[in-house]
Structures are given as C-alpha cells and as structure tokens.
Amino acid sequence: MMKNLKFSHKILLAASLVVFAAFALFTLYNDYLQRNAIRADLESYLQEMGEVTASNIQNWLSGRILLVEHSAQSIGRDSSPATLGALLEQKALTSTFSFTYLGQADGTFTMRPDDKMPDGYDPRTRPWYKDALAAGGTTLTEPYVDAATGQLIITIATPAQAAGKTVGVVGGDLNLQAIVQIINSLDFSGMGYAFLVSGDGKVLVAPDKQQVMKNLSEIYPQNTPRIGNGFSESELNGATRILAFAPVKGLPSVNWYIGLSIDKDKAYAMLSTFRTSAVIAALVAIVAILLLLGMLIRVLMQPLTAMGRAMQDIAQGEGDLTKRLAVHSHDEFGTLAEAFNRFVERIHESIREVAGTARQLHDVSQLVVNASNSSMANSDEQANRTNSVAAAINELGAAAQEIARNAADASHHASDASHQAGDGRQVVEQTISAMNQLSEKISYASTHIESLNSRTVNIGQILEVIKGISEQTNLLALNAAIEAARAGEAGRGFAVV
Structure with a gap:
C-alpha cells in the first residue's frame, strides 16, 4: 500500500504519525501529572475532612462527658435522695441525655426521667457499671440499639466518689443522632460518605444501616482496608472505593476512627473529562497541522511536480x-x-x-x-566455366577409357607380334609406360576436378596440365602411327590410336 502512495502523502502520513505520537506522549504525561495531582488533592482533602469530623465528634462527646463527670462530682458531695433527684433532673442533663441515672454501691438505681425497670434489676451487674469501676474513671460503651426506642445510643459512665470512697456510678444514655447527622453531612458532593468505625473494624455509624455493626471484612471481603494512616482501595458492589481513616482522639476507653469512603470513578471524573478534552484537542490539532502541512507541502512540491510533468512530456511524446x-x-x-x-x-x-x-x-x-x-555475378560466370570444364573432362575420361581398351588390345597384339618384331616390343613397352603415366595423370586430374568448386583459382593451371596431356597424347598418337607404319601388317592395330 505504501508503494502506491504519493511522496507528499507519505510525508503527510509520517507527519501525522509524529504529531499523533507527540500528542499521545504529551497527553499521557499530563494524565500522569493530573492523576498524581488529583490523588494528592484527594488525600489532602480526605485527611483534612477526616480530622475535622473527628474533632467535631470529639468536641461533641467531650462536652457530654464533662456533664456526666460534673454530675458525678456533685453526687459525691451530696448523695441524699432529695438532692439526687434534683440533680438528675437538671435541664442540662435532661435536654442532652435520653436517660441520666445513678447506680449505687448498695444496688439502688435512680433514673431520670423515671421509668420502671425489670424486677430484680441490679445496676452493679451491668457492663457500664463494671467498666467504670474497673477503669476508675469515665468510660464510653460501644453503640447499641436501645430496646425501648430502637435508636442507636451509647452510655457515658463515671464513678461518683465521696471521701475517697466510691458511692456509685453515674451514667447517661446519649442518642447518637447528632453524630449520625455530623457523619451523614459529609457526602463529598455525591462522591462518597463517612462512617464511624471502632479500632477492631466494627462499623458503628454509617449512612447505610445494613453496614452498621458489621465488620469491615464482611463489607469488603476482597482487599479489606486496614485501619490506620494512609489510603487503600477496595471493591464494593462492583465499584472501586478509596478509603481513609482518621482517629477520634481524646475519648476514654474507646478507640474510634472516622472512615471516609470515596467512589474512585467519581473522584477521578475530572481526569476523564481532561482525557476527553485532551483527545479532542489532539484530534483538532492534528487535523489543523495536517491541513497546514498539506498546503505547505503543495507549495514546496511545485518544483518537483513541474519536473515530473516535464519528464512525462519527454517520455510520452516523441x-x-x-x-x-x-x-x-x-x-x-x-x-x-x-x-x-x-x-x-x-x-x-x-x-x-x-x-x-x-x-x-x-x-x-x-x-x-x-x-x-x-x-555473385563472377561466381555465376565461374560456375558456368567450371561446368564446361567438367563436361570436357567427362568427355576426356570417356576417351581415355577407350584408349585404355585399345591399349590393352594393342598389348595383346604386341605380345603376339613380339616374336615377329623384337624392335616392336620396345616400342610397345614404351607405349604402355606412357599410357600408365597418362592414366595416373588422368586420376590426378579427377582428384583436382572434385575440389574444383572450392578452388576455382587453380582452374587455369589444371587446364594447362590438360593441354600438356593432350599434346603428349597427340605425340603418342603420332608415335603410334609411325610405329604402326613401321610394323606393317602387324601394326595395323595401332592405327586406331
């Protein structure tokens, strides 16, 4: 596919990839910075809100504890029935506590507002009485649901002493609705909520009543948060929650913490908005850069385009x-x-x-x-001449054969006449020798004739040889005629020669 793209398109594609990579790295870096900033701000905000809420609860409880301790001091100075009733009926106590009461060392129980207790009720067997005596000071009970009102309450108890002797334990039942309101007021703009938890992980107060009196391990079975400093993340109902804890300091006998639970997705919603904005800005910037770069490349590529057109004209024309x-x-x-x-x-x-x-x-x-x-013309002429010479040689060969036959006959007659003419034998032998030479020369001429087509230059020499042979043949014929004439009747056979 890259091979089919124009050079300008390749530049645009490479530039778009570079711009996209640059914006992606910039967005990832900003995302990292924004995430760290949001987390730091969130941690600081949660820590501050936890400390403020814990301080408010501490102040609220400290005031109630002072009221109970002040009442215990007053009862220690005068615990007569008349004074005791008036003391427990003080407006500061009745408007603050649901019930204010005194459990004396002899088992007597006095409560305001007065209410009938079960038969055989002994305050000395109650946990609040025992805990206060064991602690030797003010104690707080864990929140519990009041059987009469069905509301969540706690009990503040402190020993009443007179002359170094414990006369009883003063207690007050506090409705935790105020604490619930303080905690429920923290909704973090819909991102989360606060809750009160004990040091052993039991939820004491929470907006969701189903979580009250449950342990954190039951609410968060996976990645159960640890109570203490720092932040942790846990899953709740398929959503990730960020949890932080702030201790409620200054409370006697209890170790309470304000827990803060924040929806992580909502807490980082601003980061998602930033990501969306960054992606849109990156796309707009890439498109704008590509448009500007496209126009710039078009201007810069004009000389190359002109050269390409010129080359095409040279290639496609003549x-x-x-x-x-x-x-x-x-x-x-x-x-x-x-x-x-x-x-x-x-x-x-x-x-x-x-x-x-x-x-x-x-x-x-x-x-x-x-x-x-x-x-070619000369070759044709030479070929014609060669053909003529060949014909003449053929005729000469036929004549030579005839001469050979006649020579044989002459030899026979010469043998017969050898007895009659001794001198004729010598002539015949010379004639036979000449004929043999003639035969050899004819054979030699035949050999040269076969190669005449390739050696036409030697034709003249061959003709001279043939002329010489012809002259010798004529000489031989003349000699034969002379010898025949000398031989008389015996030499008539040579007349043919």
Missing part, C-alpha cells in the same frame, strides 16, 4: 531531447533539475553521435552490397 527543465531555485529541487538537464544533454549528444555513425554504416553497407552483387 522523445524531444531539446527540452530542458527551468531552474528557479538553488535548493535540492534546483540541483535535481540541473542534473536532469545535464543528463538529457549527454543523451542528446550520444544520440547525435549514434546518428552519424549510422549514416556511415549505411554507406559502407551499400558498398558491401554492391561488392556482393559483383561477386
């Missing part, structure tokens, strides 16, 4: 090598145009040289053709 590219700048495109012009000029010169050489070659070829035609 190959006009007289055209040259116009050089308007001294940059890379200008250097390329100058190099192309030099290249075309060299090709043009080479083609001119080739054209001149072709014309010279044409003239030489014409001369070669003429010489070939002349040679």
Whole structure:
C-alpha cells in the first residue's frame, strides 16, 4: 500500500504519525501529572475532612462527658435522695441525655426521667457499671440499639466518689443522632460518605444501616482496608472505593476512627473529562497541522511536480531531447533539475553521435552490397566455366577409357607380334609406360576436378596440365602411327590410336 502512495502523502502520513505520537506522549504525561495531582488533592482533602469530623465528634462527646463527670462530682458531695433527684433532673442533663441515672454501691438505681425497670434489676451487674469501676474513671460503651426506642445510643459512665470512697456510678444514655447527622453531612458532593468505625473494624455509624455493626471484612471481603494512616482501595458492589481513616482522639476507653469512603470513578471524573478534552484537542490539532502541512507541502512540491510533468512530456511524446527543465531555485529541487538537464544533454549528444555513425554504416553497407552483387555475378560466370570444364573432362575420361581398351588390345597384339618384331616390343613397352603415366595423370586430374568448386583459382593451371596431356597424347598418337607404319601388317592395330 505504501508503494502506491504519493511522496507528499507519505510525508503527510509520517507527519501525522509524529504529531499523533507527540500528542499521545504529551497527553499521557499530563494524565500522569493530573492523576498524581488529583490523588494528592484527594488525600489532602480526605485527611483534612477526616480530622475535622473527628474533632467535631470529639468536641461533641467531650462536652457530654464533662456533664456526666460534673454530675458525678456533685453526687459525691451530696448523695441524699432529695438532692439526687434534683440533680438528675437538671435541664442540662435532661435536654442532652435520653436517660441520666445513678447506680449505687448498695444496688439502688435512680433514673431520670423515671421509668420502671425489670424486677430484680441490679445496676452493679451491668457492663457500664463494671467498666467504670474497673477503669476508675469515665468510660464510653460501644453503640447499641436501645430496646425501648430502637435508636442507636451509647452510655457515658463515671464513678461518683465521696471521701475517697466510691458511692456509685453515674451514667447517661446519649442518642447518637447528632453524630449520625455530623457523619451523614459529609457526602463529598455525591462522591462518597463517612462512617464511624471502632479500632477492631466494627462499623458503628454509617449512612447505610445494613453496614452498621458489621465488620469491615464482611463489607469488603476482597482487599479489606486496614485501619490506620494512609489510603487503600477496595471493591464494593462492583465499584472501586478509596478509603481513609482518621482517629477520634481524646475519648476514654474507646478507640474510634472516622472512615471516609470515596467512589474512585467519581473522584477521578475530572481526569476523564481532561482525557476527553485532551483527545479532542489532539484530534483538532492534528487535523489543523495536517491541513497546514498539506498546503505547505503543495507549495514546496511545485518544483518537483513541474519536473515530473516535464519528464512525462519527454517520455510520452516523441522523445524531444531539446527540452530542458527551468531552474528557479538553488535548493535540492534546483540541483535535481540541473542534473536532469545535464543528463538529457549527454543523451542528446550520444544520440547525435549514434546518428552519424549510422549514416556511415549505411554507406559502407551499400558498398558491401554492391561488392556482393559483383561477386555473385563472377561466381555465376565461374560456375558456368567450371561446368564446361567438367563436361570436357567427362568427355576426356570417356576417351581415355577407350584408349585404355585399345591399349590393352594393342598389348595383346604386341605380345603376339613380339616374336615377329623384337624392335616392336620396345616400342610397345614404351607405349604402355606412357599410357600408365597418362592414366595416373588422368586420376590426378579427377582428384583436382572434385575440389574444383572450392578452388576455382587453380582452374587455369589444371587446364594447362590438360593441354600438356593432350599434346603428349597427340605425340603418342603420332608415335603410334609411325610405329604402326613401321610394323606393317602387324601394326595395323595401332592405327586406331
């Protein structure tokens, strides 16, 4: 696919990838910074809100504890029934506590507002009484649901002493609705809530009543948060919660913490908004950069486009090598145009040289053709002559064969006449020798005739040899006639020769 893209498109694609990578890295870096900033702000905010809420609860409980301790001091000074009733009926106590009471060392129980207690009720057996005596000071009980009202309450108890002797334990039942209101007021703009938890992980007060009196391990079975400093994350109902704890300091006999639970997705919603904005900004910036870069590349690529059109004209036309590219700048495109012009000029010169050489070659070829035609004509004439010589040689061969037969007959007659003419034998032997020489010469002539087609230059010499042979043959014939005449009747057979 990359091979089919134009060079400008490849530049745009590479630029878009670089811009996208740059914006992606920038967005990831900002996302990292924003996440750390949000987490730091959230931790600081939760810590501050936890401390403030814990301080409010501490102040609220401290005031109630002071009221109970002040009442215990007053009862220690005067615990008579008349004074005791008036003391427990003080408006400061009745408006603050649901019930204020005194459990005496002899088992007597006095309560305001007065209410009937079960038969055999002994305050000395109650946990609040025992805990206060064991602690030797003020104690707080864990929150519990009042059987009569169904509301969540706690008990503040402190020993009443007179002359170093404990006369009883003063207690007050506090409705925790105020604490519930303080805790429920923290909704963190809908992102979370606060709750009161004991040091052993039991939830004491929470907006969700189903969580009250449950342990954190039951509410958060996975990644159960640890109570203490720092932050932790746990899953609740499929959502990730960020939890932090702040201790409620200054309370006697209890170890309470304010727990803060925040929905992580809502807490980091601003980060999601930032991401969306960053992605949109990145896309807009990429599109704008690509548009500007496209226009800039179009302007910068004009010289290259012009060179491409010129090359196409040279390639698609009749190959006009007289055209040259116009050089308007001294940059890379200008250097390329100058190099192309030099290249075309060299090709043009080479083609001119080739054209001149072709014309010279044409003239030489014409001369070669003429010489070939002349040679062909000479070859035809020589072939005709060779054919004539061959015919003559064939005739000569036939005559030689006839001569050979006649010579054989002559030899026979010569043998018969050898007894009659001794001198004739010598002549016959000479004649036979001459005929043998003639036969050898005829064979030699036949051998040269077979190679005559390839050695036409030697035809003249062969004809001279044949002429010589013919003259010798005539001489032999003359000699034979002379000898025949000498032989008389015996030499008539030589007349044929």
